Amino acid sequence: MYPEHAYTRTASHDALKKVLSFFSVLWLLSGIGVILGQFVPYSIMMPLMVVEFVLIIAMIFVRRAKRAGKGLAVTFALISGITLYPALTYYVGSMGGEIVLATFISTAVIFAAYGLIGYRMNKNLVGWSSYLFIAVIALAVIMLLGFFIPFSSTLSLVISMGAVLLFSLYTVYDFNQIRHQYIEDEDIPFIAIGLYLDFINLFLHLLRIINYFNRN
Numbered sequence: 672m673y674p675e676h677a678y679t680r681t682a683s684h685d686a687l688k689k690v691l692s693f694f695s696v697l698w699l700l701s702g703i704g705v706i707l708g709q710f711v712p713y714s715i716m717m718p719l720m721v722v723e724f725v726l727i728i729a730m731i732f733v734r735r736a737k738r739a740g741k742g743l744a745v746t747f748a749l750i751s752g753i754t755l756y757p758a759l760t761y762y763v764g765s766m767g768g769e770i771v772l773a774t775f776i777s778t779a780v781i782f783a784a785y786g787l788i789g790y791r792m793n794k795n796l797v798g799w800s801s802y803l804f805i806a807v808i809a810l811a812v813i814m815l816l817g818f819f820i821p822f823s824s825t826l827s828l829v830i831s832m833g834a835v836l837l838f839s840l841y842t843v844y845d846f847n848q849i850r851h852q853y854i855e856d857e858d859i860p861f862i863a864i865g866l867y868l869d870f871i872n873l874f875l876h877l878l879r880i881i882n883y884f885n886r887n
Contacts, residue, residue, distance in 0.1 A: 704755065814830070
């Protein structure tokens with residue numbers, strides 16, 4: 672029989688592989704969604720964004736109904752790809768495809784670096800949970816207000832910088848929890864979608880920051 676710490680480390684490695692495998696599937700579906708996005712009328716994009724929001728809320732509240740997790744996650748990734756298409760089109764038109772691609776690669780490097788830091792930390796960062804959740808709710812409220820109250824470009828820059836910091840910390844936290852928390856197979860879709868959201872938010876806010884400096 673293996674010592675508890677050895678079993679825990681082996682279990683966390685197995686969980687990490689499963690999470691990253693499903694994370695890759697989500698990105699594949701998101702890529703398909705981006706391709707499909709060019710055929711979707713712009714008028715449908717806003718309703719699809721509402722569906723995205725509903726799916727996120729559903730995943731929070733049906734966490735106990737774990738069998739539904741995989742279906743919700745793959746549906747979210749596909750729709751997310753579709754709604755990502757207009758943003759990518761805008762930034763490619765504004766900055767060029769090479770800069771957008773370089774930003775995506777930079778995001779991947781940042782994501783991997785912070786993920787490695789979080790996963791290798793011996794300290795359990797579970798205490799971060801409530802603070803990060805409050806911060807992400809505050810960010811969501813601020814961004815929602817942005818639909819009704821136009822923000823200055825400088826304020827938008829500050830918000831995006833704060834968002835990059837927030838989702839960098841969330842990446843550290845999420846990978847840290849993969850190491851320190853017991854994970855069942857039914858939990859994998861929920862954890863993978865959390866990582867997906869960390870990455871996509873980092874990517875979009877980095878694009879906004881780069882676009883700001885590119886235009887000024």
